[in-house]
Amino acid sequence: MISAELIKKYDVPVPRYTSYPTVPYWTDSPTSEEWIDHVQGCLAPSESNISIYVHVPFCETLCTFCGCNTSITKNHSVEDPYIETLAKEFQMYYDSVPELKNREFKELHLGGGSPTYLSEDHLHKVVYNLLTKLKVSDSPVFSIEVDPRRTRKEQLKVLSDLGFKRISLGVQDFNEEVQKLINRFQPYEKTKFVTETARELGYNSVNFDLIYGLPRQTESSMVNTIEKTLELMPDRIAFYSYAHVPWIKPSQRLFTEKDLPLGPEKRKLYEVGRSLFEQSGYVEIGMDHFALKTDNLWRAVLESKLHRNFMGYTENKTDLLLGLGVSSISDSWDAFHQNEKILKKYNKRIGEGKLPTLRGHKLTQEDILYRKLILKLSTSWEVEIPENIFGSVRDFLITMEEDYLIHWENNHLKVTDKGRPFLRNVCMGLDFRLRAKSPESSVFSQAI
Numbered sequence: 168m169i170s171a172e173l174i175k176k177y178d179v180p181v182p183r184y185t186s187y188p189t190v191p192y193w194t195d196s197p198t199s200e201e202w203i204d205h206v207q208g209c210l211a212p213s214e215s216n217i218s219i220y221v222h223v224p225f226c227e228t229l230c231t232f233c234g235c236n237t238s239i240t241k242n243h244s245v246e247d248p249y250i251e252t253l254a255k256e257f258q259m260y261y262d263s264v265p266e267l268k269n270r271e272f273k274e275l276h277l278g279g280g281s282p283t284y285l286s287e288d289h290l291h292k293v294v295y296n297l298l299t300k301l302k303v304s305d306s307p308v309f310s311i312e313v314d315p316r317r318t319r320k321e322q323l324k325v326l327s328d329l330g331f332k333r334i335s336l337g338v339q340d341f342n343e344e345v346q347k348l349i350n351r352f353q354p355y356e357k358t359k360f361v362t363e364t365a366r367e368l369g370y371n372s373v374n375f376d377l378i379y380g381l382p383r384q385t386e387s388s389m390v391n392t393i394e395k396t397l398e399l400m401p402d403r404i405a406f407y408s409y410a411h412v413p414w415i416k417p418s419q420r421l422f423t424e425k426d427l428p429l430g431p432e433k434r435k436l437y438e439v440g441r442s443l444f445e446q447s448g449y450v451e452i453g454m455d456h457f458a459l460k461t462d463n464l465w466r467a468v469l470e471s472k473l474h475r476n477f478m479g480y481t482e483n484k485t486d487l488l489l490g491l492g493v494s495s496i497s498d499s500w501d502a503f504h505q506n507e508k509i510l511k512k513y514n515k516r517i518g519e520g521k522l523p524t525l526r527g528h529k530l531t532q533e534d535i536l537y538r539k540l541i542l543k544l545s546t547s548w549e550v551e552i553p554e555n556i557f558g559s560v561r562d563f564l565i566t567m568e569e570d571y572l573i574h575w576e577n578n579h580l581k582v583t584d585k586g587r588p589f590l591r592n593v594c595m596g597l598d599f600r601l602r603a604k605s606p607e608s609s610v611f612s613q614a615i
């Protein structure tokens with residue numbers, strides 16, 4: 168167990184480093200035309216490949232803890248126009264980037280919100296449109312985020328027939344009192360049913376999203392949630408630290424902050440979970456992620472292929488990550504591009520035949536270097552620091568070195584076992600944009 172003193176020292180607001188530069192430090196936004204040039208540029212080599220992320224923002228009810236970009240409605244008439252708009256958005260890319268037609272389409276991820284808000288027919292239309300227009304890889308990776316409360320066998324079957332083999336279930340916590348406070352009623356039996364049905368249908372990787380740090384979680388409630396999880400043995404577990412950002416998500420004020428486990432108490436919940444997962448054969452992959460050794464994510468670790476992007480840890484890096492749908496982020500490695508975050512604005516822009524560019528960032532050569540280093544560190548707990556910045560990075564991280572959280576072998580930086588909870592803090596040493604200028608207002612959640 169790490170000491171309360173260390174937690175006090177390092178439990179500061181830090182980015183999650185799903186991108187570098189992190190979103191508040193995006194300064195040089197591409198125009199829509201420039202963004203198309205970046206897409207063309209990264210697909211210029213004939214061996215380049217593509218992944219697509221489709222964001223479905225709708226959920227029927229609001230979970231009070233939720234930090235995602237959502238649109239809450241029980242009125243399913245929103246489905247039709249949304250999937251039409253998605254198709255139009257994709258067509259704009261398709262018409263302006265000829266390379267899209269003949270580059271390998273490797274990965275498709277449906278996320279949200281809740282993609283399973285859509286009917287079977289609509290899910291089929293969204294995916295089929297992409298499959299018929301792109302050159303699908305021989306071994307594609309198709310995955311979907313599923314809300315177990317809002318899915319059916321028929322839905323999972325449609326997706327499995329389309330080639331989906333990965334499924335991620337939002338579980339969060341099995342405790343009834345916690346569920347009540349987060350406005351999410353999800354009986355264990357429901358999660359069990361979806362897990363077993365998915366496996367019967369041939370899904371070969373089931374992930375559970377769990378969160379530690381939710382209101383009224385205690386060590387014993389956490390043990391209970393983990394034990395129930397272990398009965399179902401998902402192949403992967405995302406064990407997220409609850410990100411409390413009420414200045415961005417006011418619904419997080421709907422429970423009282425006094426009920427939130429903080430600092431050492433919160434960290435203890437993670438350690439209780441980690442120890443039970445490790446006893447059951449899971450390996451800690453990186454920040455907050457665990458996998459069984461039979462899962463491809465572990466294979467990616469062994470083959471040094473593990474990648475991290477806006478969706479968390481993935482097995483591969485593709486040349487283009489194209490984000491479709493409201494608020495989606497795309498990545499051409501040398502540029503980021505985010506769509507309008509407000510549904511009305513997103514719809515309006517596409518309706519006018521324009522890409523719904525909200526913001527983005529064209530990376531400088533320095534950004535690309537730091538991006539590579541942060542990626543290496545966050546996917547392998549170690550990284551070789553180039554000579555020209557070594558002195559500066561070592562100075563910045565000196566207290567972490569003195570506290571045995573990191574260790575140097577010449578220029579080689581390694582995170583110690585004791586330092587693992589503070590991986591995000593170590594990444595900050597390579598975040599030269601943040602080091603040059605602290606954010607002006609609260610933007611990041613706490614490290615712990």
Ligand SMILES: C[S@@+](CC[C@H](N)C(=O)[O-])C[C@H]1O[C@@H](n2cnc3c(N)ncnc32)[C@H](O)[C@@H]1O
Nearest residue numbers: 233234279280281312313314337376407409410
């Ligand atoms: C799009 S949701 C998953 C799919 C589906 N909507 C559901 O809830 O079942 C993505 C995941 O983000 C995580 N998440 C959302 N808000 C969070 C927060 N404030 N802190 C940490 N994790 C959060 C949750 O674990 C959630 O399952």
Ligand code: SF4
Nearest residue numbers: 226229230233235280
């Ligand atoms: S956790 Fe999932 S279901 Fe709940 S509001 Fe967020 S996106 Fe919607």
